[in-house]
Amino acid sequence: MDASCADELRQLAAEVTRMGGLAEAQVADAVDCLAKRDTGAARALIERDVRLDAMQADIERRAIALIASYGPSGVDLRRAVSAMKLAMNLERCGDLARNIAKRSLVLADADPTSIMRAIERMGRLVSSRLNEVVDAYAVTDFDRALGVWRRDEEVDDHYESLFRELLELMRQDSATVQTGAHLLFIAKNLERIGDHATNIAEIIHFEITGEELTAERPKWSSLDTPSTEDMAL
Amino acid sequence: MDASCADELRQLAAEVTRMGGLAEAQVADAVDCLAKRDTGAARALIERDVRLDAMQADIERRAIALIASYGPSGVDLRRAVSAMKLAMNLERCGDLARNIAKRSLVLADADPTSIMRAIERMGRLVSSRLNEVVDAYAVTDFDRALGVWRRDEEVDDHYESLFRELLELMRQDSATVQTGAHLLFIAKNLERIGDHATNIAEIIHFEITGEELTAERPKWSSLDTPSTEDMAL
Numbered sequence: 219m220d221a222s223c224a225d226e227l228r229q230l231a232a233e234v235t236r237m238g239g240l241a242e243a244q245v246a247d248a249v250d251c252l253a254k255r256d257t258g259a260a261r262a263l264i265e266r267d268v269r270l271d272a273m274q275a276d277i278e279r280r281a282i283a284l285i286a287s288y289g290p291s292g293v294d295l296r297r298a299v300s301a302m303k304l305a306m307n308l309e310r311c312g313d314l315a316r317n318i319a320k321r322s323l324v325l326a327d328a329d330p331t332s333i334m335r336a337i338e339r340m341g342r343l344v345s346s347r348l349n350e351v352v353d354a355y356a357v358t359d360f361d362r363a364l365g366v367w368r369r370d371e372e373v374d375d376h377y378e379s380l381f382r383e384l385l386e387l388m389r390q391d392s393a394t395v396q397t398g399a400h401l402l403f404i405a406k407n408l409e410r411i412g413d414h415a416t417n418i419a420e421i422i423h424f425e426i427t428g429e430e431l432t433a434e435r436p437k438w439s440s441l442d443t444p445s446t447e448d449m450a451l
Numbered sequence: 452m453d454a455s456c457a458d459e460l461r462q463l464a465a466e467v468t469r470m471g472g473l474a475e476a477q478v479a480d481a482v483d484c485l486a487k488r489d490t491g492a493a494r495a496l497i498e499r500d501v502r503l504d505a506m507q508a509d510i511e512r513r514a515i516a517l518i519a520s521y522g523p524s525g526v527d528l529r530r531a532v533s534a535m536k537l538a539m540n541l542e543r544c545g546d547l548a549r550n551i552a553k554r555s556l557v558l559a560d561a562d563p564t565s566i567m568r569a570i571e572r573m574g575r576l577v578s579s580r581l582n583e584v585v586d587a588y589a590v591t592d593f594d595r596a597l598g599v600w601r602r603d604e605e606v607d608d609h610y611e612s613l614f615r616e617l618l619e620l621m622r623q624d625s626a627t628v629q630t631g632a633h634l635l636f637i638a639k640n641l642e643r644i645g646d647h648a649t650n651i652a653e654i655i656h657f658e659i660t661g662e663e664l665t666a667e668r669p670k671w672s673s674l675d676t677p678s679t680e681d682m683a684l
Contacts, residue, residue, distance in 0.1 A: 282528070282532055285515065285518045286519075286522045286523065286528060289519045289520065289522060290519065291519065295515070295519060306539070317684065320684050321684055324684070384632075385628055385629055385632055388621060388625075388628045388632075392621075392622040392625065395622045395628075396618055399632075402632060402635065402636075403635075451550065451553050451554055451557070451633070451636070
């Protein structure tokens with residue numbers, strides 16, 4: 219392989235890792251803003267999101283320029299394409315973190331209920347998954363990425379249990395309906411960040427092996443339609 | 452330009468248009484399933500979603516192979532990259548349509564309230580926007596794409612009004628909390644499809660002009676933080 223192509227691929231991977239670090243921090247901070255009702259930190263987080271947008275645009279531009287200049291194939295092509303896809307997933311995590319921060323502003327005066335603490339726990343879990351999968355990418359650790367992928371259901375279980383609890387709360391006390399609705403969306407945002415962590419694990423797997431990792435993932439069966447036991451879509 | 456490259460770009464654009472047609476149909480059908488409480492149609496729609504996933508993967512593979520083989524620049528490179536981005540946005544519209552169809556299964560026995568009709572109206576609006584922007588792409592109609600982009604706020608206004616109405620309903624009658632929660636998520640999914648239609652308009656603009664279309668979009672200002680008048684995030 220062309221030495222400049224190898225160099226550029228390394229730089230690209232470093233930039234993705236750097237973006238991963240920022241996305242991780244945004245998610246962890248969003249959970250903190252919510253937990254501490256820190257509106258100043260939430261506003262700062264919202265402003266910072268443009269950095270992730272800029273990083274994504276930059277990674278995409280560089281990856282495409284690299285493909286157009288060197289016409290790589292095999293693992294090199296996969297590395298360039300993965301960089302683009304990882305950046306897209308990380309940018310979406312940033313958007314979801316920003317959305318949580320915005321909702322935390324609305325919830326700044328809400329009572330600290332036990333459900334708020336359950337959301338924080340889910341937030342810490344999701345944030346640690348993102349952290350783990352970004353680390354797996356940084357050191358090209360296949361097994362670690364696979365570990366994140368295999369534990370996809372934990373986040374979904376948290377979400378389903380929160381969905382039920384929030385609905386029960388809203389049913390019992392109509393004064394909690396607005397807070398409850400925002401918390402439902404926050405829980406959904408966290409679940410989506412968990413999905414992105416799983417996507418990232420799949421992209422890393424594909425980059426390394428050239429094979430798709432979708433067959434055994436428990437969640438997305440072709441009969442993934444809700445039953446009465448599956449109301450928390 | 453290489454004649455085979457021009458040919459492949461044309462085929463790629465045709466494939467994106469075809470995918471756009473299917474994504475549009477999925478969104479329109481999802482709204483219909485909900486309106487008519489047609490669980491059979493909803494299940495068929497959910498199964499059909501894999502086609503969009505396959506089309507996206509195919510478009511992406513072909514666009515990248517084209518960039519790697521011909522090393523295009525300028526408008527040709529933009530056309531190849533746009534094809535990939537459009538496919539991603541269309542695939543997400545398909546996911547959101549599938550999600551609406553899944554929720555319509557849960558809501559099959561819910562009372563047809565006036566709010567359900569308001570959601571259907573929002574659904575028709577969003578579906579027509581997606582239709583318009585896919586048409587704009589098919590015939591490279593810059594002004595039409597710009598028209599969709601400029602009317603982004605209509606969908607948001609619908610969403611905000613639905614959010615408030617649903618919360619009021621849930622507050623007044625605790626028996627509506629579960630249905631209301633699913634309808635909140637459906638309204639949010641429709642708003643997201645509207646966002647994708649706007650993204651698609653931006654991608655078309657960039658493909659044609661080489662310039663970003665983001666400056667005047669009213670919604671995403673850097674001070675886009677909620678006030679007390681902006682509770683429906």
